[in-house]
Amino acid sequence: xxxxxxxxxxxxxxxxxxxxxxxxxxxxxxxxxxxxxxxxxxxxxxxxxxxxxxxxxxxxxxxxxxxxxxxxxxxxxxxxxxxxxxxxxxxxxxxxxxxxxxx
Numbered sequence: 795x796x797x798x799x800x801x802x803x804x805x806x807x808x809x810x811x812x813x814x815x816x817x818x819x820x821x822x823x824x825x826x827x828x829x830x831x832x833x834x835x836x837x838x839x840x841x842x843x844x845x846x847x848x849x850x851x852x853x854x855x856x857x858x859x860x861x862x863x864x865x866x867x868x869x870x871x872x873x874x875x876x877x878x879x880x881x882x883x884x885x886x887x888x889x890x891x892x893x894x895x896x897x
Contacts, residue, residue: 795851798833805829850877857882 796804806813806829813822854873861869875883 795848796837798830801833801837802826802829850880
C-alpha cells in the first residue's frame, strides 16, 4: 500500500506531470487534486483494507528502510517475521551481530 505522497509521485510519473511548468499551472493543480481524490475515494478503500493490516504494512515499510543496508540478505525474512509476529527481530539481533564483529 502506498502513502499519499508515493501515490501522487507515481501518478505524476505516469501522467508525465511537470509541476514546474508554470504555463500549465491550473491543469497541474487540477491533476494533483484529482490524484488526492482518487487516493482517498478509490485507492484507499476503507472497506477493502483492515486498519491493523494498514498499520502493519506501514511498519514493515519503515523496517525495510531502516534495515536495507544493515541486513541486505535477510531483510525479507525480517519483514516477514515482523508481519507474522509483530516483533522487530532486527532490534534484538543487531547488538549481537555488532558485538561479534568487534570480537
